[in-house]
Amino acid sequence: xxxxxxxxxxxxxxxxxxxxxxxxxxxxxxxxxxxxxxxxxxxxxxxxxxxxxxxxxxxxxxxxxxxxxxxxxxxxxxxxxxxxxxxxxxxxxxxxxxxxxxxxxxxxxxxxxxxxxxxxxxxxxxxxxxxxxxxxxxxxxxxxxxxxxxxxxxxxxxxxxxxxxxxxxxxxxxxxxxxxxxxxxxxxxxxxxxxxxxxxxxxxxxxxxxxxxxxxxxxxxxxxxxxxxxxxxxxxxxxxxxxxxxxxxxxxxxxxxxxxxxxxxxxxxxxxxxxxxxxxxxxxxxxxxxxxxxxxxxxxxxxxxxxxxxxxxxxxxxxxxxxxxxxxxxxxxx
Amino acid sequence: xxxxxxxxxxxxxxxxxxxxxxxxxxxxxxxxxxxxxxxxxxxxxxxxxxxxxxxxxxxxxxxxxxxxxxxxxxxxxxxxxxxxxxxxxxxxxxxxxxxxxxxxxxxxxxxxxxxxxxxxxxxxxxxxxxxxxxxxxxxxxxxxxxxxxxxxxxxxxxxxxxxxxxxxxxxxxxxxxxxxxxxxxxxxxxxxxxxxxxxxxxxxxxxxxxxxxxxxxxxxxxxxxxxxxxxxxxxxxxxxxxxxxxxxxxxxxxxxxxxxxxxxxxxxxxxxxxxxxxxxxxxxxxxxxxxxxxxxxxxxxxx
Numbered sequence: 001x002x003x004x005x006x007x008x009x010x011x012x013x014x015x016x017x018x019x020x021x022x023x024x025x026x027x028x029x030x031x032x033x034x035x036x037x038x039x040x041x042x043x044x045x046x047x048x049x050x051x052x053x054x055x056x057x058x059x060x061x062x063x064x065x066x067x068x069x070x071x072x073x074x075x076x077x078x079x080x081x082x083x084x085x086x087x088x089x090x091x092x093x094x095x096x097x098x099x100x101x102x103x104x105x106x107x108x109x110x111x112x113x114x115x116x117x118x119x120x121x122x123x124x125x126x127x128x129x130x131x132x133x134x135x136x137x138x139x140x141x142x143x144x145x146x147x148x149x150x151x152x153x154x155x156x157x158x159x160x161x162x163x164x165x166x167x168x169x170x171x172x173x174x175x176x177x178x179x180x181x182x183x184x185x186x187x188x189x190x191x192x193x194x195x196x197x198x199x200x201x202x203x204x205x206x207x208x209x210x211x212x213x214x215x216x217x218x219x220x221x222x223x224x225x226x227x228x229x230x231x232x233x234x235x236x237x238x239x240x241x242x243x244x245x246x247x248x249x250x251x252x253x254x255x256x257x258x259x260x261x262x263x264x265x266x267x268x269x270x271x272x273x274x275x276x277x278x279x280x281x282x283x284x285x286x287x288x289x290x291x292x293x294x295x296x297x298x299x300x301x302x303x304x305x306x307x308x309x310x311x312x313x314x315x316x317x318x319x320x321x322x323x324x325x326x327x328x329x330x331x332x333x334x
Numbered sequence: 335x336x337x338x339x340x341x342x343x344x345x346x347x348x349x350x351x352x353x354x355x356x357x358x359x360x361x362x363x364x365x366x367x368x369x370x371x372x373x374x375x376x377x378x379x380x381x382x383x384x385x386x387x388x389x390x391x392x393x394x395x396x397x398x399x400x401x402x403x404x405x406x407x408x409x410x411x412x413x414x415x416x417x418x419x420x421x422x423x424x425x426x427x428x429x430x431x432x433x434x435x436x437x438x439x440x441x442x443x444x445x446x447x448x449x450x451x452x453x454x455x456x457x458x459x460x461x462x463x464x465x466x467x468x469x470x471x472x473x474x475x476x477x478x479x480x481x482x483x484x485x486x487x488x489x490x491x492x493x494x495x496x497x498x499x500x501x502x503x504x505x506x507x508x509x510x511x512x513x514x515x516x517x518x519x520x521x522x523x524x525x526x527x528x529x530x531x532x533x534x535x536x537x538x539x540x541x542x543x544x545x546x547x548x549x550x551x552x553x554x555x556x557x558x559x560x561x562x563x564x565x566x567x568x569x570x571x572x573x574x575x576x577x578x579x580x581x582x583x584x585x586x587x588x589x590x591x592x593x594x595x596x597x598x599x600x601x602x603x604x605x606x607x608x609x610x611x612x613x614x615x616x617x618x619x620x621x622x623x624x625x626x627x628x629x630x631x632x633x634x635x636x637x
Contacts, residue, residue: 018477022489029493141618143569145576146592146610153603269482276484276573290485291577294492306489310480 001325008318015314023306024068026299028061038081038297051081055299068303077304082296087304091286095308096179097167098278098285102270104205109212110263116213117220117259122247124225132217139214148207148280155203165282168197204281208274212266219262223255230254257327264320268313361554361631368630375626381619388435398426400433400586409602419604421595427605430586431612437587438616441502441571442564448506449567450560453513454552458544460514461521472518475511483508487570491579498571498587501580505570509563516559520552527551554631561627565620572613588613 035051036043056064071078077087116136120129156164163169167181174185174193182201185193227233228251236246275287282288286305293301369375388395398416403424410420418427460471478486490504524530525548533543572589574580581587583594588609595605 014473015476015480018473019480022477026489026493137621138614138618141565141569141614141621143572143576143589143592143610143613143617145573145589146606146613149592149596149599149606149610153599153606157600275488275577279577287485291488294488295578297492302489302492306481306485309482309485313482314480 005322008321012314012318016311019310019314020069020072020307021065023303024065026303026306038299072307077307078300080293080298080301082293082298082301087300090289090301091304091308093179094284094286094289097181097283098271098274098287100180100182101201101205101208101274101278101283101285102267104201105208105270106212106263106267108205109209109216109266112209113213113216114220114259117217118224118247118252120217121221121224121228129221133221136214136217139210142210143276144207144210145276145280147210148204148277151203151207152280162203163200164203167200167284168193172196204277204283207280208270208277212263212270215262215266216259220255220259223258224251227251227255253327257324260323260327261320264316264323268316271309271312271316365627365630369626372626372629374622375630378619378622378624378626381615382623385435385616385619386439388432389439390436392433392436396426396429396432398429400425400430401584409598409605411602412604418608419602421591421602421605422598425584427591427608430591431588431609434586434588434591434609434612435616437498437581437585438568438572438613441498441505441587442568442620445502445506445567445571446509446560446564448503449509449563450513450556452506453510454517454549454556456510456514457517458521458548461518462525462540462544462548468518471514475514478508478511481508484570484573487574488577488579491574496579496582498575498581498585501571501574504574505567508570509567512559512563513556516555517552520555521548524548524551558624558628558631561620562624565617565624568620569613569617 035048035055035057039048039051052058056067059067075088077091079085080087080090083090116132120126120132123129152164155161168174172190172193174181174188174190174197177184177187181197182194185191185197233246233250236250237243241250271286274283274285275291277283278285278288279291286309290302290305290309292298293305369379403420403426405424407416407420408422408424410416410424412419416426416428418431420426421430456471456475460468481489486508487501487504490507491500494500494503530543530547533547538546571580572587572592575587575589576593578593581590583590591609592606595602595609599606
């Protein structure tokens, strides 16, 4: 097991080097002088020279890349051109917001998705089965940004149940310790703030949950159907076990492996891919931060964001593979 | 294509009755027959048919000018004159959606064309030649897969600059790994078959084997993947346009329409609802047809 983990971690090196190279090249692939593009047409020569110096653009390419790698390894992603803050710090704070959103969204997606998929499989061809599978198909075809706008229109503007944007009301403040605000508000014992944050999270997390929910439901259903046809399920029934024990103790456990893969992959995607949802709901997460950086041509933030997100993605995939072994010891990790 | 017919007739030594003759068609005829029986897939095909019809005949179908509206008619709710209402600049939402169909078809076909061409080439090289070519290409694919697609597309558009053309290129590039992986997998299985071995034995060149034997036998998964990917490609490109990185105003691209109307959600919700509905139905259509094609091409896969 330890050997396998080490081997997998070693295999990450080429992928992460490639990713760093890609993040590094972005600034160099833009036609023209990056410093001039960042500062705009009307910048004077002195400030362009100064920025070139600051970004290290005067050095030969390989030295630039080497310096970039060195800085990345020491956790220094440079400073934002727009806000002048440390990129690492800025990204981590918005990452915490995204993490909170993603966790809530995944809880919704996993609970609803597995429940719907299991019921659909157990009662195959029933009305519930058909409805939930149609729902899942609509879910994967839905543009999230559109769903988000519809939710804002219905639940914020028409019904006034939930706030249309943001993370918590301006009037409310909690001491930021972990930057996971739900956690921070509980630490501060501020239940009012906790409720307010949860209220703000409701719409974006639900919108974000749609696609994973649909994918998890479909995967659970097909995996359950596969397992329910196995001989040991017939054996379990034949020896007189009640149906719910057959389903919960024998079937679900074995149907879970492909579902775990999907959950892990989706979690990884959501961590970095919440650009749409965060933009629609003006939620200050990593996706929105990165989008704003791209629009403002704030390249250090773009580079850092790309690195952070792909790193998380790769790491989550590794964790998924490791959980296989825990769930199904028959699988040999090589 | 001959093989299935041969097998079908080969396993039935007695004289064929009319009924049996009907069953034994080529792969594509059989597929089409099965597809026709699948009501959900037919529904998907109908949606796609409507999309193409709108795309081709947009100038005749659209009741109003899609790019120039009457300012005095702005933010009109749906009425007899404007069936789906007007947007903040008085443009007819229905006419814009009809004209947008052509743009969506273009996006789907061009970006999937890019992904398919490059992805298939990489997949064939990787699967057929193996060794270091395989390792190199698959590492590249791994790196691309280490990014969430929308972010990779965002990064590419950042480099290329925001425009519809660049959004199509970006969406094409991010979908390359899907094709590369699927083609590689099918090439690997086809490569081991006896007829490929036989072709090698009679001295066919690699190119002949690839184009005559390997690729035609990988066609089924490629077609299924292409259909499904057109749906996602339209969705991803609409997302880029929504973020202002794809189609630019006043082009009636559906994602750009949503971006335009977003600020008027309270005053003119119809100008947000219908373009999004058009995206959703289109993507749904391709997903339904793609699922149906997969079941029809390989009935064994269906549970």
